[in-house]
Structures are given as structure tokens and as C-alpha cells.
Amino acid sequence: MRRQAIDRLDPADVEDRQRLETLTTDSDGEVRRAALARFDDPARLVGLLERGASRELHERLLALLIGRAGDTPLAFRLTLVERLNDPELLEAIALQGDNQDLRLAALARLDDEARLLTQACENGIAAVRQAAAERVTSESALTQLSRRARRDKQVARIARLRLNRQREDAAEARQRAARREQLLSALEQHAEHAWEPLYAGRYRHLQREWEALPDVPSRSQEQRFHEAALRCRKIIADHEARHHAIAAADQRREDADETRRSLIEALEDTLAGLRQGERIGEQDIASLQAQKRLLANRWQTLSDQHAPDATLSERYNAALLEHERILAAWQRAETQAAALKQALEACDDAPLRDAVAALDWPADLPPPALLARAQRRLNDQRDEAAGEASASAERFARELGTLDELLDRGAFKRASRLHQSLRQRLEQLPEDARREHLPMLKRLGAQLAELRDWRGFVAGPKREQLCHALEALADDRDLSDGELDRRHRQLVKDWKNLGDAAADRELSARFRAASDRIHERLSAWREKRDANRQQNLIARQGLCEQLEALIARPDPRADPDMLRQIRDRAREQWRRFSPVPRDQAEAVGQRFGTIRHALQMLIDQRAQEIAASKRELVEQAQTLQNDDGPAAQRAEQAKLLQQRWRELGRAPKGEEQTLWRAFRGACDNIFAARENERDDHAQRSRERLDAMQALIERLDAWQPENNQDASILEAAIAEAEDLEPLPQGRRSEGMRRRWSGIVRARRERLSRLAVSEAIHGWQALRPLLDAHLQADTKALAGEPAEDVESHDALSADIQRAHRQRNALRRDPPEANQVADRLTRLRVHLALLAGSQVSRDDEPLRLAIQVERLNEGLGREQTRAEELHGVLAEILATGPVAPELWQREAGELDLQLSRLAELPPA
Structure with missing residues (x-):
């Protein structure tokens, strides 16, 4: 009957088209095939394909897209092919399409290498075979392609060339990777060696070879290289610094x-x-x-x-x-x-x-x-x-x-x-x-x-040499004043060192005359130098006054490191303000020495106070280490102790290292305990994730068979709630989404099962309903009203509806009221089944929806409960004339058949 009804439906009509779309998912294959044959628009079939696919839908859509049926233009078919995601359908279009562009468009949508291999070997168009061969990339697929594509020499040649190229590239990549790994291992070993004379040259050689490699290293290799290079450069820099420091210290x-x-x-x-x-x-x-x-x-x-x-x-x-x-x-x-x-x-x-x-x-x-x-x-x-x-x-x-x-x-x-x-x-x-x-x-x-x-x-020639040198120096106008004074003083010193050896009055007079000329020439420069020395003296005295003010009013919370910086900077400034007048150099030097000694005492005093505070921090850290509280809380307290440690400054040099080792050891133990606790928490989280995954797989494999299986679903939900909260992460979010989808699907199936069971229960009441219809016919014909007896156990609602039907037969309402009530119940059933209603019944459908919303404010009924109530109302409606029932019964059965359909397991 459904097959025959298809021929009377018009796809151009909205309601008939909707019925045809419903029939495309019919349980009978011939019905589906006949319904699909009425569609000539492939775009509508593509929309049906997105809802759910069947073999008949694939066949009809394939026939329309490849041009075997219908008269759809090629450009429109190309557009539809670009929307498809079904690999089997795309593969069939690529093999059977009536146009090369159509086949290439379908091929472009394929990603599976096995299907591409099939196209490269079996497609009837050479351009399509070559295009498929170009997209085959794996070595195993290329090997199969080179063996199977012997009929198409071009495809076989492409496969062989790409296969050989891949093998050569793989071999070369392995060689480069081996060479890079060899260089990396050599550099890491070099970073572990102590310094030697050829250490820097060896490092530069390894670095040049690493940079000369053409390929790009991986992130781990790059990190290993940088770490090893940093260690090598540190060893070289430490050696150079040590060498310079030793040389400077020796000098x-x-x-x-x-x-x-x-x-x-x-x-x-x-x-x-x-x-x-x-x-x-x-x-x-x-x-x-x-x-x-x-x-x-x-x-x-x-x-x-x-x-x-x-x-x-x-x-x-x-x-x-x-x-x-x-x-x-x-x-x-x-x-x-x-x-x-x-x-x-x-x-x-x-x-x-x-x-x-x-x-x-x-x-x-x-x-x-x-x-x-x-x-x-x-x-x-x-x-x-x-x-x-x-x-x-x-x-x-x-x-x-x-x-x-x-x-x-x-x-x-x-x-x-x-x-x-x-x-x-x-x-x-x-x-x-x-x-x-x-x-x-x-x-x-x-x-x-x-x-x-x-x-x-010896002194005679030396005196002659010194005299000539001094005269030449007096006549030299290119030298700076400072260099002139330095050389002059050196020559005078050398002359005095000769004493009375080879003393000559004429040479002495010449030497004094040249010296006087230099003195006269340097008079302005010496005045400027003396003024500079006086300024340096004033600067040194000002520096002493600043330091004395600092020492006189020391900050009890002063940082020893800042005081050390002040001491070092004061020493640098002291050296910078040099020279000073000789007659006052000793006095200001003694003053600065006294100040520096007092400043050092202040630094030592503050350092000892800090050492005492840090000893207290060490004791607190050790106490915290032995505490039995939560590891995370102890770690946070340890961070606060570390912050206080950094704020205190440095203790005396030898004691600072000892206290730091003790403090760091206690903090390391605290943080290690926190890491162990985190590992335990992570292990428990992984166990919860694994248990949740197992529960999801178990529920995904389970399908309810009847409405009583709802207890199994509720038990699974309770088990999932016990596993919450799951750890944060993408895996947990994916599990929750999958779990929600599975639970929603199972609840939907249980709801449909409940509806189906309600319909089956209604079908079991058909003898009782038929008896009421016969009694209604007799009563409407003028015969005395008779009560129908029920021999089966009925539920309370059905029993009440049965008694109401008998009562209405004795006191029947108006015929139009009965007709309106049956129409209302039919529209209600259509609303529950999700079916379309006629334009005349649209206001009634809206009124029923409003009533359902108002009734659902207190407690929302399930579809099965609502259906049960509608069926009970159908049983309670009467007396029904035979022609009225014949007109409404078909539509009621159609809506019930739609409601009785179960989702796929």
C-alpha cells in the first residue's frame, strides 16, 4: 500500500514532498527506492544524505550526479560534488562520472590513500589516473601503484620516480640526521670536558659544521644544541675571565x-x-x-x-x-x-x-x-x-x-x-x-x-744624552702638556740619579736652562693641574662628608648589598678624584681609611643581623619540611619563606653559602613532596579518566531493549557523577561531550521505547475499542444503550476512560462536539509525531501547544505519558458515528505508526 501510495504523491506539493522524504527512510527497500525515484533534484537528495544515508539513496544520488538519470547541468553537479563528504559516493563518481572535470572534482574531495590508489589504477580517464597518482605519497602505496599500474606507463613512471625520490630523500635525511646527532653528541661531550688549549677551536669547528647542515633540526635537538653551546661558551668565558683576572692580579x-x-x-x-x-x-x-x-x-x-x-x-x-x-x-x-x-x-x-x-x-x-x-x-x-x-x-x-x-x-x-x-x-x-x-x-x-x-x-755619555734629550724636549711643540711634564720629570730624575758622577758645570747649566724653559712653558698647565687637584681634594672631602653622614645615622634595615655597593662606588670615586695636593693627601687619605673601616663594620653588623634572620628562616623551613600538613600548602609557605629570604639581603660570605645550602635543601624536600603529591593526584586523575573512558565505552556499546532498562542508564549516570570532577583538559572535555551525546541518545531511545510500548498497549486494546464502536453504532441507531464489559486488567486511566465511554453512551453529547474532540486528539497525535497538519488545523495545533506549555510549568510530562493520556482520551470519547470514525481512524493509525518507529540501535 505504501508503494502504491508513492505513485499518487506529487513532489511539487510541499506536503507530498515531505511524505516522500519520510518514505525515503522506510523500512522496506523497494519503498525507499520508489520514493527516491520521484526526486529528480540532486540538491534535495544531498540534503537527505546529510540527515542519514542508505544504499538506495546512494544509488539514486549517484545516478543523478554522474548524468545517468535526470538532466541536471554539469556546472550544478560540480557544485554539489564539492559539498559531498561521503567517500564511497565520491569514489563512485570519480570512477563513473560522465565528464573529466566531474571526476577530477570528486577526486579532489578524496583523502583516503587507498581510494586514491584505486583511482590511479582503475579509473578510465588517464588525466584522472595521473592526478590520483600525484596525490599518493606513502612508500607502501607507491610500491603497490608501481606494480598494479603496468597498463598505464605514465602512472607507473610517476610512481617509480616518486618512490625513488622518497627513498633517496629518506636515505639522505637519515644521513643528515645521523650526522646532526653525531655532531650534537660530540658537542655535548665537549661541553663536559675541562678546558684545554684547543677547547675554543674545537667548539668553533663543531658550531660551523652544525650551521653548515642544510636540514632544520628538531625542537629537542635545537634545545640540546643551545644547552651544550651555552655550557661550552661558559667554560671558554670562565677560562678567559680567569686568565685575565690572574694576569691582572699578577701585574x-x-x-x-x-x-x-x-x-x-x-x-x-x-x-x-x-x-x-x-x-x-x-x-x-x-x-x-x-x-x-x-x-x-x-x-x-x-x-x-x-x-x-x-x-x-x-x-x-x-x-x-x-x-x-x-x-x-x-x-x-x-x-x-x-x-x-x-x-x-x-x-x-x-x-x-x-x-x-x-x-x-x-x-x-x-x-x-x-x-x-x-x-x-x-x-x-x-x-x-x-x-x-x-x-x-x-x-x-x-x-x-x-x-x-x-x-x-x-x-x-x-x-x-x-x-x-x-x-x-x-x-x-x-x-x-x-x-x-x-x-x-x-x-x-x-x-x-x-x-x-x-x-x-758611564755617566759622562749619559749626561750628554740626558742634556740633549731635555733640550730636544724643550723645543718639541707637538707633545701635550701632560706628556711633556712626564718626560721632563723622568729626565730630571735620571739626571739626579747620576749624582756627582762625571759632573760638568757647562752640561749642568745647559740642563738647568732647558729645564727652566720647560717649567716656564708648563706654568699655565701646572696651575690648571693644581686647580684640578684642588677640585679632586674638594670632591674627596665631600665624599668623606657623605659617608660620615651615612655612618652617623645608619638605617637599621639597610641592605648589606647596598652598603657594599656604596663602599665599592665610594672606592671607585675616590680613585677617580685623583691626584690631590701632596701636602693634604695623607690627611684626607687617613680620614677616608677611617670612614671605610667604619663602613665595613656597619656592613658586617648588618650582615650578622641578616645571618641571624636567615638562621630563623632555615629553622622554619626545616620545621615546615617535617610537618604533616598538605604538601601544596607547605610549598606555598616555602615560597613565602623564599621571598623573605630574597628580601633580607646577603649574610657574611662564608656563612651565606652554608645557610643557603641548608635552606635550599629544606625547600627542595618540600617541593619534592609537593611534586610527589601532584604525581599521586595525576595518577588518581588518570585512573578516573580511564574509568570514565571504560564507562563511556560500556554505555556506548549498550542499547536499551525496553523502557525498564532506564534503571541501567540511571546507574551509569550515578557512576559517572561519582567519578567527577574530572581533571581539566581536552581529553576530559571530549569525554564529557561524548558522554552527554551518548546519554542523550539513550534517553531518546528509552523515550521512544516507552512510546512504542504505549502504542503496543493501545493496539492490545483494539478489541475493547471495537466493542465500544459497535455499542456506539447501536446506541446512535436508536437501540437501548449497552455497557461494554472488559475482561482484561486495565490501568487506572484506561479503566476510567472505559467507564466514561459507557456513561457517555447513556447520555450522549452533541455530534459536533464528538467530532471536534476527535479532531483535536488527531492534531495532538500529529504534534507528538512531529507531522505536518493541514492549514485548517493550524490554529488548533497552536492552541494545543499553548496548553502543553501551561501544563508543563508544574511538571513536564514525558512523550509516553502524554501519548498515554491522548489514547485514554480517544477511548473516553464517544459515542462515535461509524462514518466519523472511518474518516479519522486512518490518520490516527498513520500518526501512531510514525510514533511507533524506533531509532536505529
Whole structure:
């Protein structure tokens, strides 16, 4: 009957076309084929294809698109092919199309390599075969294509060429990858080696070879290369920095040692001059003390930068001991001076002898004038002469040894002064002492004369050279003032170093004249230099005042690093403000040294306070490490401790590293515990995801068979709720979307099953309905109304409708009311089935929809419950005339058949 009804439907009519579209999904294949044959528009079939595909739909659409049926223009068919996504249909169009462009359009929509391979081998058009062959890319597919496409030499050649090219490219890529990996491994091994002389060259060679490779490295390879290159460059930079630092430190150490050596020699010369003099005075002691203070300050400054050499330290300590010994003797002499003077004025020998003994003047030092008078007063003429002779002889012998040492060292000036003094004092010695020391004095005098002659022999040309150099320097107008002054001072220093060797009055006059010319030329420059030195002095004094203000009012929360920066910058500025006037350099230098010492004490004090605070942080971190609280919360607290650690600044250098190791170890353990907790959480999340995936697969494979299977779905939903919350991520979102779709589909099927069961229950009531119709016919014919008896167990709604039908037969309503009620129920069924209604029934459909919305405000009914209520109302409507029932029954059965259709399992 459905097959016969298709021939009476007109596709041009909207309602008939909708019925035909419904029949295209009929359960019978012949009905579907007949319904599809009524459609000549492939665009409408493409729309049906998007809703659901069937074999008959594929056949009809294929016939229309390839031109076998219908008269659709080629351009329109090309447009429709570009909308298709069905690979089987596209493959069939590419094989059977009536036009090359049509086949190529369908081929362009194919992505499956197996289908492309089929087209390349079996398509009847060469251009299509070649186009398909061009899109085959995998090695296995190309191998099959080269074997199967022997009839088409062009396709076979394309396959062989692309296959060979791919194999060559793969082999070359493997070689390049192996070479890149080899270079990368070599660079990583090189980064682990210690520095050697060829380390930098080897690194540059590996880097050039890496950059010369044509292919692009992967992200992991690029990262490995950068990490290894960074390590190599760090080793090279560390070595270069270490090398430069060592060289600079060595140069500074050598300069410092040379400066120390000159300072020690100057102090030793001064001490030796005191021992060689006739008398020691107050001026000699004051000059010695001033020289010692200057030496001590400069020695300490140099020692702050570099440790002194052991030999120089020994010489320095020995000179300081000698200085302390002389100073102690002088202080004793000043202490006993009053007693000696009083005893000499009183001519009392006993107090004088006690004072001289208490003074205990060293024998190798010339005595002060007052002590010499006391010594002469204590001894008589002969004892005094003998004592003086003996002392003079011993002193003369010691000074002869000193003269020998000076001549060996080439110290001509000091040796010449000492030799002149020894010659004058030789006549004052006793005869035996004079005979003993005279040969040695002559020998040393000959050595001195030889040294004088040699100095004169060397100094004569040297003086000529220095004089010419100074005159040339005075006439040179191209030199800057600074360079002129430096060379002038150097030449003057070299001239003075010659002493009286090869002295010449004319050369000296020429040298002084040239020097005066230079002095006159540099007068303006020296005034400017002095002004600059005065400005540097003012700047140094201002710097000292700023630092003194900082030290006087220190910030109790000052950062030691900032104080260290202030100290270092102050030291840099101090060096920048140089030179200063010489007469004030020592005073301002001592002031800056005192300030720097106080600033260092302030830095050390703040550093110790920070160390105490950091020890407390270490204790808190260790306590937090041993706590049993949540690892994430402990990690957040550890971050706060780390932030406080960074805000505190640095402790003293050695203690900072120790505290940091302890603090970092505790924090690392806390963060490791957090990572372990995260790993556990991630593992539990993965387990929930796996369980959810298994539940989804289980529910996806399950299809409900009847309405009672709803409990299985509710149990699955409850199980899914127990697995929530799922971890955030794309996988979880995909699972939720799939789960929602599956649950929605299963609920829809259960709803359709419930509707189908309700319809089947209605069909079981057809005997009861037929009995009521027969009783209605009799009652409407004028016969007495009879009640229909029900022999089956009925539900409460059906039982109530059954009694109502019997009651209406005894007191029947108007015929038009019964007809309106049946029409309303028919429209309600059409609305539930989703069917179209006639234009006359459209207001009724809208009214029913409004009522359904109003009734659903309190509790929304299911389709099965609503259908059950409509069927009960149909049973309760009566009495129904036979012609009215015959007119409405067909439409009611049609709507019920549509509602009874189940979705595919």
C-alpha cells in the first residue's frame, strides 16, 4: 500500500514532498527506492544524505550526479560534488562520472590513500589516473601503484620516480640526521670536558659544521644544541675571565711588591743613616716617625689589595722592629733627660751613673748630646779615652762591614758618605786598631774609586744624552702638556740619579736652562693641574662628608648589598678624584681609611643581623619540611619563606653559602613532596579518566531493549557523577561531550521505547475499542444503550476512560462536539509525531501547544505519558458515528505508526 501510495504523491506539493522524504527512510527497500525515484533534484537528495544515508539513496544520488538519470547541468553537479563528504559516493563518481572535470572534482574531495590508489589504477580517464597518482605519497602505496599500474606507463613512471625520490630523500635525511646527532653528541661531550688549549677551536669547528647542515633540526635537538653551546661558551668565558683576572692580579701584585720594596729600602736607608751619624737629635726621630707612618699607611693599603711576599714581609717586620727599638731608646732618653741634666748640673756621679744605667742606650746607635756629656762625665780622661777608643774601634769595624755591603750592592752615594766618615774617624782610633782596619779601608776605598770611575765612565755619555734629550724636549711643540711634564720629570730624575758622577758645570747649566724653559712653558698647565687637584681634594672631602653622614645615622634595615655597593662606588670615586695636593693627601687619605673601616663594620653588623634572620628562616623551613600538613600548602609557605629570604639581603660570605645550602635543601624536600603529591593526584586523575573512558565505552556499546532498562542508564549516570570532577583538559572535555551525546541518545531511545510500548498497549486494546464502536453504532441507531464489559486488567486511566465511554453512551453529547474532540486528539497525535497538519488545523495545533506549555510549568510530562493520556482520551470519547470514525481512524493509525518507529540501535 505504501508503494502504491508513492505513485499518487506529487513532489511539487510541499506536503507530498515531505511524505516522500519520510518514505525515503522506510523500512522496506523497494519503498525507499520508489520514493527516491520521484526526486529528480540532486540538491534535495544531498540534503537527505546529510540527515542519514542508505544504499538506495546512494544509488539514486549517484545516478543523478554522474548524468545517468535526470538532466541536471554539469556546472550544478560540480557544485554539489564539492559539498559531498561521503567517500564511497565520491569514489563512485570519480570512477563513473560522465565528464573529466566531474571526476577530477570528486577526486579532489578524496583523502583516503587507498581510494586514491584505486583511482590511479582503475579509473578510465588517464588525466584522472595521473592526478590520483600525484596525490599518493606513502612508500607502501607507491610500491603497490608501481606494480598494479603496468597498463598505464605514465602512472607507473610517476610512481617509480616518486618512490625513488622518497627513498633517496629518506636515505639522505637519515644521513643528515645521523650526522646532526653525531655532531650534537660530540658537542655535548665537549661541553663536559675541562678546558684545554684547543677547547675554543674545537667548539668553533663543531658550531660551523652544525650551521653548515642544510636540514632544520628538531625542537629537542635545537634545545640540546643551545644547552651544550651555552655550557661550552661558559667554560671558554670562565677560562678567559680567569686568565685575565690572574694576569691582572699578577701585574697588580708585581706592582705592589715593587712599591713595597722601594718603601722598605727607603726606611732601611733612613735607619742606616741614623746608625752612621755622630749624634741623634729630636729632628731625626720626628723625621723617622713621619716616614714610618707614611710607610705603614701605604703598606696597609697595598696589603688590603694583595698579600705581601714572605721575604718582603720579613724585611718589613725587621725594619719595624728596628724602628721600635730606636724609638723605645729615645723615649727612655727623654724619660731620663731631667735626671741626667740635674746630675750634670750638680756634678753628682752616683745619680748620673744610675740614670745612664736606667737609660740602657743601644751600643750601635750614636748617643744623644746629653747622654754623651753624661758618659764623658762619668769616666775619667783615660778611662773615657780607652772606652771611647774601644767603642769607636768596634763601631768602626761594624761600619766597615756596612761599607763592604753597600759597595757590593752598588749604593754609591751612601758608600761614599760612609767612606768619607770612616777616613775622618780613622785618625781618632788607637794605633793598633788603626793598623788593623787601615788595609780593609784602603781596599774598600779602591773599590769605591773604581765604582766612581765606572760611574763617571758611564755617566759622562749619559749626561750628554740626558742634556740633549731635555733640550730636544724643550723645543718639541707637538707633545701635550701632560706628556711633556712626564718626560721632563723622568729626565730630571735620571739626571739626579747620576749624582756627582762625571759632573760638568757647562752640561749642568745647559740642563738647568732647558729645564727652566720647560717649567716656564708648563706654568699655565701646572696651575690648571693644581686647580684640578684642588677640585679632586674638594670632591674627596665631600665624599668623606657623605659617608660620615651615612655612618652617623645608619638605617637599621639597610641592605648589606647596598652598603657594599656604596663602599665599592665610594672606592671607585675616590680613585677617580685623583691626584690631590701632596701636602693634604695623607690627611684626607687617613680620614677616608677611617670612614671605610667604619663602613665595613656597619656592613658586617648588618650582615650578622641578616645571618641571624636567615638562621630563623632555615629553622622554619626545616620545621615546615617535617610537618604533616598538605604538601601544596607547605610549598606555598616555602615560597613565602623564599621571598623573605630574597628580601633580607646577603649574610657574611662564608656563612651565606652554608645557610643557603641548608635552606635550599629544606625547600627542595618540600617541593619534592609537593611534586610527589601532584604525581599521586595525576595518577588518581588518570585512573578516573580511564574509568570514565571504560564507562563511556560500556554505555556506548549498550542499547536499551525496553523502557525498564532506564534503571541501567540511571546507574551509569550515578557512576559517572561519582567519578567527577574530572581533571581539566581536552581529553576530559571530549569525554564529557561524548558522554552527554551518548546519554542523550539513550534517553531518546528509552523515550521512544516507552512510546512504542504505549502504542503496543493501545493496539492490545483494539478489541475493547471495537466493542465500544459497535455499542456506539447501536446506541446512535436508536437501540437501548449497552455497557461494554472488559475482561482484561486495565490501568487506572484506561479503566476510567472505559467507564466514561459507557456513561457517555447513556447520555450522549452533541455530534459536533464528538467530532471536534476527535479532531483535536488527531492534531495532538500529529504534534507528538512531529507531522505536518493541514492549514485548517493550524490554529488548533497552536492552541494545543499553548496548553502543553501551561501544563508543563508544574511538571513536564514525558512523550509516553502524554501519548498515554491522548489514547485514554480517544477511548473516553464517544459515542462515535461509524462514518466519523472511518474518516479519522486512518490518520490516527498513520500518526501512531510514525510514533511507533524506533531509532536505529
